[in-house]
Amino acid sequence: MRLDxxxxxxxxxxxxxxxxxxxxxKVTVDGVIIKSGAYQLTPQQTVExxxxxxxxxxxxxxxxxxxxxxxxxxxxxxDYPTILYFIDEPMSEKLHAAGRLDLDTTGLVLxxxxxxxSHRITSPKHHCQKVYVVTVEQPLTVDLIHTFEHGIQxxxxxxxxxxxxxxxxxxxxxxxxxxEGRYHQVKRMFAAxxxxxxxxxxxxxxxxxxxxxxxxxxPLTQDEINSFS
Ligand code: URA
Numbered sequence: 240m241r242l243d244x245x246x247x248x249x250x251x252x253x254x255x256x257x258x259x260x261x262x263x264x265k266v267t268v269d270g271v272i273i274k275s276g277a278y279q280l281t282p283q284q285t286v287e288x289x290x291x292x293x294x295x296x297x298x299x300x301x302x303x304x305x306x307x308x309x310x311x312x313x314x315x316x317x318d319y320p321t322i323l324y325f326i327d328e329p330m331s332e333k334l335h336a337a338g339r340l341d342l343d344t345t346g347l348v349l350x351x352x353x354x355x356x357s358h359r360i361t362s363p364k365h366h367c368q369k370v371y372v373v374t375v376e377q378p379l380t381v382d383l384i385h386t387f388e389h390g391i392q393x394x395x396x397x398x399x400x401x402x403x404x405x406x407x408x409x410x411x412x413x414x415x416x417x418x419e420g421r422y423h424q425v426k427r428m429f430a431a432x433x434x435x436x437x438x439x440x441x442x443x444x445x446x447x448x449x450x451x452x453x454x455x456x457x458p459l460t461q462d463e464i465n466s467f468s
Pocket of ligand 1: 339340341342344422423424425426427439
């Protein structure tokens with residue numbers, strides 16, 4: 240980040256004032272006076288103004304939401320209310336979902352304004368696990384465990400789904416752990432084995448477990464945030 244931008248932000252002053260203060264030799268980076276606002280700072284460097292260290296504050300925000308049915312995970316939609324309805328935070332429109340749920344799916348949605356962080360959750364490269372509780376129309380059979388473990392050929396997809404862990408709870412309920420996020424993946428996996436998902440709920444992403452009632456949200460703890468590093 241440019242030094243003048245960093246200073247304006249952290250001191251809460253305009254760039255014009257920052258430029259004057261830089262010219263007045265009041266700013267050091269790692270102990271060296273810097274007069275150019277264009278100087279590129281790295282996150283590891285120490286900036287001092289008038290002898291006081293400026294502690295970089297991270298403005299990024301991280302929340303979990305227990306999404307009810309009937310809300311879309313995009314932040315703007317012409318037809319349906321969005322998940323931002325539940326988020327009582329300043330500039331909530333700057334937040335985005337790190338992995339979306341369908342309109343009728345309930346459960347854990349992670350929200351942030353940190354694009355790099357959400358990329359670690361959604362990017363196929365990171366194999367981030369998501370755990371779903373699935374209710375189906377037809378009774379579940381034990382052979383499905385192997386089928387899902389082996390991978391399924393979804394309609395219009397080039398490759399098999401990655402190994403998924405199916406834990407059958409009873410005839411109509413199971414927990415499914417997947418490490419991808421293909422479009423409507425869970426519903427399509429069950430459709431591919433001639434079943435139909437009637438209810439879908441996400442309870443976990445990585446090691447972050449949903450622990451709040453439906454329609455509520457809370458900030459993530461530092462450990463939860465760091466768990467995706
Ligand atoms: N898979 C689906 O089919 N729907 C979701 O909402 C999430 C995963």
